Amino acid sequence: MNRRNLITAIIGIIVIATGIIVYANHFIASAQPIPAGKFVKISNIDLAPKGKVIIVEQSWYGCPVGAAASWAIYDVLQHYGNLSYELHYSDPDHNPANIPGLIFTGFNSTSVVEFYVAYVYNEYLNASYNGTLIPQNELISVGEQILEEEIAKMGLSPQVAQYIIQYETEVAIQQYGEPSALYVKPPHLNFAILISGPNGTYIVTTPIVNPTILEGYTPSYVLNNLDQFPQIVQAAQMIQNTILEAAGPLAGECPTI
Template structure:
């Protein structure tokens, strides 16, 4: 092997090794378990418009977690704008069944806070929010496409959907041993709240229904006060 070929081969090996290291590092980091019911900081980047804080929720019409959490979310958001909603009950065929909750239909901000929500599936987890049937084995990929489209239409940065998808489908929950999307059966995008503002971006992908806890996270992480 002449010198030129040797150098080329060495460079090729270095590139391959570097790629493997980067991939392995990314996989290990993304696979680190996160605690249930707690916001975690996932980025120092502010995804909100200048001078704003965004709260982004992902749920589905029949979600018992979303139904239970809706009361705490309402309790927080009513201080930052006018929130329209209708009374609803979670999927009657899932356990726990018929959890009373609020379906949010609109939010008009009168503060620095903007709220967005995407309901992905219908009440019975067999179709999209608009009634398009979804096979059970396609709930996750179809759900991913739905929230990408919905958040894009809402004018949110693409990173919002990317983070929610990543942390629901790739990052295990410590108490579950697997990502939240795969904890229940059939697998589906379950529930998430992403908050982003001047202090960075935070996410929770499991139940957070205590209003005092939600108030604490909101004030501490976003406004940097208790």
Template sequence: MGKTYIIIFDLRFKMNRPIIAVIVIVVLVIAFFSIYYISKLSNASTIPAGKFVKISNMDLAPKGEVIVVEQSWYGCPVGAAASWAIYNVLKNYGNITFEFHYSDPDHNPANIPGLIFLNFTPTSIVRFYVAYVYNEYLNASYNGTPIPQNKLVTVGEEILKEEYASMGLNPQVANYIIQYETQVPIQQYGKPSAYYVQPPHLNFAILISGPNGTYIITTPIVNPNILSGYSPQYVYSHLDNFQQIIQASQMIQQVILEAAGPLASECPT
């Protein structure tokens, strides 16, 4: 009887060997590509302009939440233009208060209509945080402390860390924004976003993070020039007339859903 069992076991093993081999190969392939993908995310040498990129599989949001984090400055034309798309999305996730504003009249492009966000009260799983690092004229901090032009980046980094810490955000949020604005070049420009502008400064970024990982963009999502000559009141009343704002809104919404992963069903669509 012992031999019979051995023969039966041997036959079953031989019959299942092709299946076992396939399973092993699939597991190895998945493991290889997972390691490769994570490595590519965490060691990106360049990032494209105008697109979000996934930079980490790390969830930087509190459990059960998705965070949308903006970095800008009071006179930023890029931030002013982007504010309309941000508002257009976040109004579906909570109550957002703001004031109408124009970007720095001395910074090119000048006098771009936008919104300065004051407060966000969530009615969903999404939380919104914004830090305005510099003042209206890019010569001082948001609270008026003068900053020499050659120290805008380094001082801005410290301000950003302090601001996000005061909001209770994971320290890695500030670290990622600083890294991708100051160290990772934009493919189309050959320089990080903080250094293809003059004078160099922390320019603009949106970071979105949730159970499915962390995503970032550090370049314009709406061309500020398309808003030149309009009043903030007009743009606010005619958002649907600006196709770039609609497209940028859709992009932000899609990234929120991607970052949300298993929580996506709890997001308004």
């Protein structure tokens, strides 16, 4: 290759690289802040297998937000299949502490809905779900890697993990002015529910049930008295409404709850 062609090739590479960087920056910057506690539609892309709607929860074993949300998830998904779970309390050292919840261990679908859950950290937010210690300043980066690995094991599109990571670490929450992974201490992948189907993809990255309303209750009491907690009932209905929106033409195959 002569000198002139080499220079032309280098300039071409620089132009292409610049274009990619500008596009990526625009994509991130164009993601508007999202409201707390509500699902928002983030894409028209269907990330579910054909004829299905997927619900993907990202949490951690000691997460009080995930513990509180687990009741609403259970309240909905009991109509879509058979859940297996363990009764549990959230991290006793994390504020709020000892929130009753469910740790989901499996889901056997009897419907168009498939449910997946990825717990990225342990009970005390100092290690991975399988006990590998994580320095506090690496919780986000290591959590992202764990989430990507778990989503791959589930056989789901890598874009599921990409969306959860983007909307937890890059997209601000309107009420807080920063992303959900950054307004918590220490910063970490906090909590998210992603729902996707023929009509597109939806996400929430903040509490759908205030954990403090469950302080002082046992997991067995909450499980047997869900109707006594209006926030849980309302959050369950919000999840159901989002399933129906994401389902599009499949909505007629979803049960009424």
